[in-house]
Each structure stands twice: as C-alpha cells, then as structure tokens.
Amino acid sequence: MARTDPKKEVVIVGLGWTGSILGIELAKEGLDILALERGPDRSTVPDFQYPNVIDELKYGIRYGFMQKPRNSTITVRRTLDETALPMRKLGSFLPGDGVGGAGIHWNGQTWRPMAEEFRLRSYVEENFGADLIDEEMTIQDWGVSYEELEPYFDRFEYMAGIAGQAGNINGEIQPGGNPFEAPRSRGYPMPPMPEQTDMRLFREAASAMGYHPFPRPAANATQAYTNEYGMQLGPCNYCGFCERYGCINYSKSSPQTCILDALKRYENFSYRVNSEVLRVNLAADGQTATGVTYWDEEAQEEVTQPADMVILAAYQLHNVHLMLLSGIGEPYNPQTGEGVTGKNYSYQMNGGTTLFFRDHNFNPFAAAGSSGVSIDDFAINQIDFATEGFIGGSYITAGLSNGQPIRGISLPEGTPGWGAEWKQAIGEWYGHSMSIGSHGSNMAYRDCYLDLDPTYTDRHGRPLMRMTFDWKANDIRMTQFMRRQIEPIAQSMNPDSWRSSYKSEGARYDIRPYQTTHNVGGAIMGTDPNTSAVNRYLQAWGQHNVFVLGAGAFPQNIQYNPTGAVGALAYWAADAIVNDYLPDPRPLV
Amino acid sequence: MRTFLKVIGGLVVLGIIALLAIIFVPVQRTPAQTALADDWQPEEGHGEYAMRLSDCMACHTEEGGEPFAGNRAIESPLGTIYSTNITPDEETGIGGWSLADFRAALYDGVRPDGTHLYPAMPYENFRHITEEDVRAMYDYFMNEVEPVNQQVEETALSFPFDQRWGLRLWKWVALDDPGFVPEYDDPVLARGEYIVEGPGHCSACHSPRNTVMAQAGLQAGDPEFLAGGEIAGWTAPPLRGPQSAVRGWSEEDIAMILGTGRNAHAALNGEMQLVARDSSQYFTDEDLGAVAAFLVGLNDDVEPVAEDPGETxxxxxxxxxxxxxxxxxxxxxxxxxxxxxxxxxxxxxxxxxxxxxxxxxxxxxxxxxxxxxxxxxxxxxxxxxxxxxxxxxxxxxxxxxxxxxxxxxxxxxxxxxxxxxxxxxxxxxxxxx
Structure with missing residues (x-):
C-alpha cells in the first residue's frame, strides 16, 4: 500500500520548537505548508490536565511522553572496535515524541552560549595556542558569531517569555546578573523567579567566596505574559512537575503555549500526526530534495509527499538519521576524517554535590524546573585552558526542580537502598537536601560520531542509527576541576554531610542512568562543505532546498542547556529563508 | 337566553373571523426606514462587516458545517429550534428572496410566504438596523456567500408553540417601533448604542424576558435593558446595575474582552464565546471602543469594585x-x-x-x-x-x-x-x- 499526496511548498519534519517556529514564520509568507509529526497530537487540556499529568510513575518513570524504543531507538557502542547493540530501554537521554516534542517536557533553562563558544577553535588557538587541541579533538567554529545571532536570541527569549536577570546590556554590567555573559540588547521579558532557601544559601556562600551569583534564566513564567504571536503564559505555581511532564498551568514555555494555536490559524498551514518520515527523497541528480516519504500510521501505508522545500525539524538524533538514510551529505568516516553527516556527535559533562542539612527544610515539592542560582565564574571564557590542562567550562548552579517521591529524594552516603533503615532515612531526610551542580561542555572527538548500524533495523526495515561515544580525558579533567571548585563552596555552607558525584579518570559512557537530553552534533554547521554538514544558515551543502534545524548543528557542545541556541538558530535560519532564499532559491553560501 | 346565545354565537363568529384574519391576512411589512437611491451600492466589505456586527454566522452555521447553511440546534425554553439556511441557494436557502423579503425577515420576523419566524431570530433587535446595513447585508448574502444546497432539520415544537400564527399576537406585544433613534448626541456613544441595541442584539440574551417571554427592555432608556438573562445553562450577566458584570471595567477592558474573549478580569464563557469567535473579534477598533464607551456609560451610576481590596x-x-x-x-x-x-x-x-x-x-x-x-x-x-x-x-x-x-x-x-x-x-x- 502506498499513495502520493498533492505537492506542498514546504514540508516540515517534526512539530516541536523548531518545526513550530519555522512553521509560523513561513506560514506568514503565505507558503503552503505541511508539518509531519511522528507522535500524537498534544494539548494542555486534556494531555497535561491537572491532576492527571502529576503522575510520577506514568510520566517520570515510565516515560509517558517519550519515544518508545520498540518504535524508535539507536544502537550504541563506546569505541570503534566494539559492536554496537540496540538501546532497548531509555535511560541516559529521553527524546520525546508528539506535537510539542521535547518542548513540552523540558525544565525550561534558557541560556545563551558565550560569544567565545561560537568560535571555540579560533578562541583556543588565539589565546592558548593550537597545540592545546590534540589531533583527536575535532572542535570547530560555528560559522556564525554571537553578534550576528544576538537579535535572534532576543527574538526567541521574547517569544518564549523567559524570566531572568540580565548581566550585561550593551556592554553595561547589570547588578544581580551574570557579569560574564555576552552583551544582550535588552533585559529579559520577565523578572527572574523568586529565591528559595537552597538558592539563598548557595548565593550567600558563593558571594562570600567572591563569586558572582545570578538567577537562572527560566522558561517558567513569573507573571502573565503575551508574546509576539498573541500567545499567552500564566504565572508558574511551583507545582514541581516540569521535566518529563507537560505543564498543567500554561506556565512553561512550549510550542503549545507560545506558538501552536497562532500557527493553526493559518489556512496555508496543516499538520498530520502519527506520521513518521522515513526518508527525504532526492532528485535524480541528488542536487535537491523532491519531498519526503512517511508512514501514515492511521492509514497503515507509505505516503510520498512531494514538496519544494524540506525542513528537518525533528530531534537531533532523528534529523541525522534521516540525513544518513537519504544521502544528504557524505557520511562521516572516523578512519579518514572525511565525510560530514554524523560527525562530531557530542553530549554534556555534568556532575554535582548533594548537601544534607538537618536544620533546613527546603520544601522541594514547591519547585519549578528552572528556579535556581548560578555562577559563571568557571565558564569557558573565565578559564585558562593552558594552565588547567583542558578545554571547556561549566556553569555551577543550585536549585531544586522537584520534590517527587520516587526519584526526588536524596539520601546521605551509606544509607541502605531498601528496607527499614531506608524507610527511616526517607522520613528523616526528605526536604533536607539540596545540590550544587556543574553543567559542562563536551568537546567533539574524531571517534565520537553517528552512522548507520550495519546489523540492526527498525520496524520500517531501515537501518538503525549507531552512536559511537565515550567520555574523554579532557572533559573528565574539566569536571574534576569543577568538583574542586564546588566542594569548597559546599563545605563553607556547613552541611551535616555531603556527597559528590563526578566522572573520574577512566569513566566510560553508560546509557542506563539518566544524564541529560542534550544530544548535539552530527549535522554540524560551518563555513566549509568539507568539514560541516550544513552551511551557516543551516542549509544542506548539497541540497539547497533542505534545511536542518536543531542542536545537530552544534559543532561541539556548549556548557549550557541547548534550547536558547536552538531557538536563536531557528529564527536565524527562518530569516535567511524568508529574506534571502525564497526570493531566489539557491545555495545561500 | 336567545339573545345571549346570539351574542355568544356572534362573538364566536367574530372570533373565528379574527382568528382567520390573524392566520391568513398577510402581515404588513415594515418599509425601509431610510429612502436610499435604487442604485445605492455598499462599499466593499460593508456587507460582510454588517453581517459580523449582526453575528448571523454563529446561529446559522452548524458546528463543522458550511457557513450560513443553517441546521444549528438552538435550545430555547420552548424546545429545539433549527436555524435556517441563509446561503443564496435557490432551493433550500434565500436565493429567491427580494430585498423586501430579506428586510421583512430582519424587521418583522416573517418569511416571504408569510410564515412567522420564532424570536430565536432576534428581529426584536434587528428592527433597529439601518437601511444601509440591511442593503449591504442583502448584497453580501446574495453575491458573496457561497450557495449551499442543504435542507435543514424542521423545527417541531410541541403544541401550542407549533402554531406559528400565534406569534403574530406575540409580536403586537413584543415589537417596538422600527428604526433607530439614539439616546445620545455624542456620535461615539450613539454608534455604540446602535451596535448594542440593533445588529449586536445584546439584549436578546442580556435582558430578562417578561411574562410573554419578550425582551423586557430593548433600548438604553428601559430600566430592564441588559439587566441580565440566562441562556443555554449559562448566565448572560447583567451589564448594568449593582450586579453588573462590567462594573468598574474600563473601556479598554470591555473592548479587550469583546475583541479577544479575555481581559485582565474575566474570560468569556458559554454562548458569549461564539459571539467573540464569529462576531465581536471582527469589530473595528473604533466600533469596539464605541460599544465599550456605551456600556461604561450605562454603568456610570454603579459603585466601582475596589481595585485592590488588600488581603481578604x-x-x-x-x-x-x-x-x-x-x-x-x-x-x-x-x-x-x-x-x-x-x-x-x-x-x-x-x-x-x-x-x-x-x-x-x-x-x-x-x-x-x-x-x-x-x-x-x-x-x-x-x-x-x-x-x-x-x-x-x-x-x-x-x-x-x-x-x-x-x-x-x-x-x-x-x-x-x-x-x-x-x-x-x-x-x-x-x-x-
């Protein structure tokens, strides 16, 4: 069974943040657009409705809003000589599916990378010498500068309604903000989230040590807000169910709260759910895409959808998978270093210290995903890489995102994991712990990449994508450095006890425990078609009518949560498409 | 005794004659209230805009149905009334109607064949629509609306409400003089009053019904006008008096809720959501402002709510x-x-x-x-x-x-x-x- 549908001007693969942004920006231009979403439709009511969604077992443990490995997974190995095996259970990272994508189940931390991060290789070479970057490390510049992207960060932050305290407005340092951030053209659209006890303790300790604490930028609304599309947010009520859940309260920025109902008003826009794109179809000469083929779950048939332009707006892993399956860009070869698609897959190096206080009750059940205090005193632009012996940096942060009973209770070291003593400790310590985390960069390496698996296939018969990834000494040195900064802060706070968890020398990548859903690279942007998969406008080098959105464009991972940069790049690409590409469709570089 | 029977007989005969007259003598149609030149033509968009002001769409379109093809079930206290097809389809719509037929439906609640329309059609209010707006709407329905061939469900109320001739008697009581004479000299207030009393037919829900279920107030000067009603299980709140829903609201607040369904105080609910969806969101800013100014004026004698009552x-x-x-x-x-x-x-x-x-x-x-x-x-x-x-x-x-x-x-x-x-x-x- 198969059918061919009438041609569209634009087909968008995936209806999360980037698909929604491109959807509305192109819909405004009057283009006939179809968005294809592999998962179900989702709305605040009924899908995130109170109290149904406040269910840790269903959504926090059993991943109600995440992709199901039986439908979609990857194979994983750590080194080139291992045989990759399918990931049959989610763990390390949690890609979502359905309308809204990961935009519904994130915590909402919305950062701008440092200006230095966009030209990381140049920055290191200029300041510390090219020798510091060894042959195995394949970091690159992005091909776009922070200064160029600033208006698009601003646009995204005002669209999404971010609560925060600016630290640098047009070069003027602002009290209470992050003095190390790149200059922004104006402050955040909403005041920052109020300070809770753990935040106060950390802020006081950090200040006493001469650091520069500031509130985390949050996509959790602190007041009623209306954005450029007329979409609305209501103030967050600190229910403590952000990450892994849809927001009950119209308070967390998401495609649903910020874009979709405005987008659905355009008659030239339509979307289909339960429609998984299987491949992008290319013209006989391979120079352009002719559309996509997708699996229509409802009709149980393959559909050929012709289109003039294809926007890949799925999650990073799926964009890269589709490129590999469709012949978009030459697949990266780690032996020769040639090829681009799948190159520079990278992740995030995090660690943390948990502090236990008998005398403080942190009320963690009243929490928001992004509520917290951070310091950037050990950020990428603050560290002497030559002296410290690594390239990278972290923000250091304290903040309780939830007090959920199954996963949200920390116990002091030495407490049994079950039985009467465990039970007693739960009673004793619930609400009495806080943590200081390090959220750090991860460099790109020659042998960390994505390609098609030679053995395993998915339910459509397509080869699974294979992830080859392991932790490297450079990043472990970085996180150990952060440990050495955090533990003195923790000790200065006089906790009754504390425990640390940082990767140490020899640590190997383990896909079982949750780490972060900040998978980046594989469809990296750049200025040279020999070393990047897409150009600086996220346009495929080889097929000018294909644009690839999302964190796949990051040439290595930044020290921050990726959504701010993903959003800014989406508006940057949308602007290039509307003002430069549509009037004259061609390679923009 | 004989005389008495004669009198009774005479009265019965008179009654029958009167009844036959009520049923069969054609209704005198209200003429145009302003003489417009025969070649008068509405400006582009005037007809559609007058339709939006009058909110024809909400009632004459079924959920998910073709615009204006009727068949929406309207729950009334008398039973379910199905709205009619007002597309210009010759067979099932109003394609064969003359301007006079169209005006008579709006002003007098009668169809071309003389059948009386149930007052779910708010001709109590539409009688006050200007001739310009009537002509423009007629032009819009005849020339811009797509004809849809759709027979609607027949309205079948139970006895005695199925005897439509009785409506003629009702109209003698319910209808006031046609035409529109504003209470206000101020052109903005007069415009607001016109929209509220005439095409906007706000009073159809927001005024209480009297003993014969007619609107208890039709004009700003009537004390019961917009004093509150009920519709389809929802409250159509009073828009004046001590319980006024818009008490203490600014003109901006009122314009905002009509234009968007929401404002700093409240959100529209029930049937009023359809009004915002199909009608008031399309009002020009000037008209929203005029309606708001008029309603604020109706409330100028009401004690405003304290903006911040402090901790209660x-x-x-x-x-x-x-x-x-x-x-x-x-x-x-x-x-x-x-x-x-x-x-x-x-x-x-x-x-x-x-x-x-x-x-x-x-x-x-x-x-x-x-x-x-x-x-x-x-x-x-x-x-x-x-x-x-x-x-x-x-x-x-x-x-x-x-x-x-x-x-x-x-x-x-x-x-x-x-x-x-x-x-x-x-x-x-x-x-x-």
Missing part, C-alpha cells in the same frame, strides 16, 4: 493551609488555587478573577456549576489566538463537593451570593450529559 479573610484562610479549613476551601486549594491563587485574582488575560466575577456571583449558580463540571475553552481570536482551556472537574468531584466548592467561591473574597446545594449540582450535571 478568604486569602488568609487559604494561605494558612490549615487542615481544619472547611471542605469548600480545601477543595479550592486542591483544584483551583494553582491558577486562580489564594487571592482569587488569577492572572491578567489568562486566569480569570473569581473575586467579583459575574459568573461566580450570578443569582443562578448554573453557569458556575456548568463551568466547574465541564470546563470551558476560549475561542481563538486574531489578537489572542490561544484557546486557553479550563478542564472540567466533573469526573473528580461529586455533587456534594461541587456544591461545597461553589458555595465557597460564591462567598469568598467579598463575594456574597447564595450557597449551592447538591441537588442543584446533580440537576446541572444531568443537563450536561
């Missing part, structure tokens, strides 16, 4: 989080507080205020109960596209609980409406199923 007793009780608080307060914290907050003031344009909210404090609690049980979703409008939705709590709360919660809301934060009992909740619940 209710707020203190809720913030205490005491396990001893009553069932209603506890249910509020568990179900409502997340959005509407302890101060009952919600958040501008997103979460409506409950303090002083006309739905909460309405004399009849039905609208409030319908909201708690079934929830509500705002329409998407150009300026505020978000279809914000309050979920229903009918699955979660039983009748006793809803009664306790509703009673708490009706008496909290300075509200002073009567308590609600479980039987009323059960009744409302049954009507929703």
């Amino acid at each position: 007793e209710t707020e203190r009780l809720l913030a205490s989080a005491s396990p001893d608080m009553g069932l209603g307060a506890r249910l509020y914290i568990d179900n409502c507080n997340a959005c509407h907050f302890v101060d009952g003031r919600g958040a501008d344009e997103v979460f409506p205020e409950l303090a002083g909210n006309s739905l909460v404090t309405a004399e009849s609690p039905r609208g409030l109960l319908t909201m708690i049980l079934g929830g509500s979703q705002l329409p998407s409008t150009a300026l505020r596209p978000y279809r914000l939705q309050m979920p229903g709590f009918g699955q979660r709360l039983d009748d006793e609980e809803v009664a306790a919660l509703a009673s708490f809301l009706r008496s909290g934060w300075g509200n002073s409406a009567a308590a609600v009992d479980a039987a009323t909740v059960a009744d409302t619940r049954a009507s929703l199923e």
